[in-house]
Amino acid sequence: MRKRGLFIVFEGLDRCGKTSQCEQLVNFLKESGKKAIMKRYPDRTTTIGQTINNYLQGKQNLSDQAIHLIFSANRWEQQEEIKKILEDGTNIVCDRYCYSGAVYTSAKGYDIEWCKNPDKGLIKPDIVLYLHAPKEVISKRSGFGGEVYEKEEFQLKVREAFDKLLHQEDNVIFIDASGTKEEVFQIINQHVKKSLEDISSKDQKISYL
Numbered sequence: 166m167r168k169r170g171l172f173i174v175f176e177g178l179d180r181c182g183k184t185s186q187c188e189q190l191v192n193f194l195k196e197s198g199k200k201a202i203m204k205r206y207p208d209r210t211t212t213i214g215q216t217i218n219n220y221l222q223g224k225q226n227l228s229d230q231a232i233h234l235i236f237s238a239n240r241w242e243q244q245e246e247i248k249k250i251l252e253d254g255t256n257i258v259c260d261r262y263c264y265s266g267a268v269y270t271s272a273k274g275y276d277i278e279w280c281k282n283p284d285k286g287l288i289k290p291d292i293v294l295y296l297h298a299p300k301e302v303i304s305k306r307s308g309f310g311g312e313v314y315e316k317e318e319f320q321l322k323v324r325e326a327f328d329k330l331l332h333q334e335d336n337v338i339f340i341d342a343s344g345t346k347e348e349v350f351q352i353i354n355q356h357v358k359k360s361l362e363d364i365s366s367k368d369q370k371i372s373y374l
């Protein structure tokens with residue numbers, strides 16, 4: 166049987182370096198002869214994703230509950246595709262997933278269990294790399310953009326919610342993102358290497374949340 170791909174998720178606050186680490190990891194995996202693709206959520210290219218984009222840019226007003234479910238729908242609409250990619254033996258490196266979904270809404274004051282509910286049954290990542298850094302390091306990295314969540318006060322609430330939620334999960338690695346890009350990548354790479362070895366030796370079934 167063909168070895169399935171690994172589902173690797175990066176999580177963290179805005180401006181923590183997730184996107185460039187995702188890109189570097191995909192390139193590295195490909196250079197090592199492995200199949201790998203990058204995905205990101207929200208995926209703003211779909212019809213559902215365009216609504217999310219309008220909301221984030223402040224062009225469309227939606228209730229907190231409605232946008233929460235729309236973010237989740239954006240993941241659900243691609244589950245079959247993700248399953249096929251993994252079964253084909255391609256590794257997926259994903260910039261944000263359901264953990265951002267739960268945490269950003271709970272930071273607005275909603276119950277975390279309510280926030281997690283719509284994502285129950287999604288494909289579970291094999292490994293979640295949570296990039297965290299002290300507040301000062303994050304604020305120092307070129308300013309936040311103009312999207313609705315990119316305000317320092319809200320980001321601090323998100324950070325607290327991330328720390329709380331991710332400590333309860335069994336697939337999360339906490340990565341100190343305050344080092345240089347290269348230092349952080351080396352740490353990530355060690356964890357990914359180990360997960361790739363683990364998946365070769367364990368059963369190939371995809372897990373679900």
Ligand code: FDM
Binds near residue numbers: 206207269
């Ligand atoms: N975000 C992202 C959510 O609020 N819920 C979600 O389910 C996801 C995936 O959208 F502020 C937030 C997190 C971030 C914003 O993310 C857009 P990017 O990574 O900047 O595109």
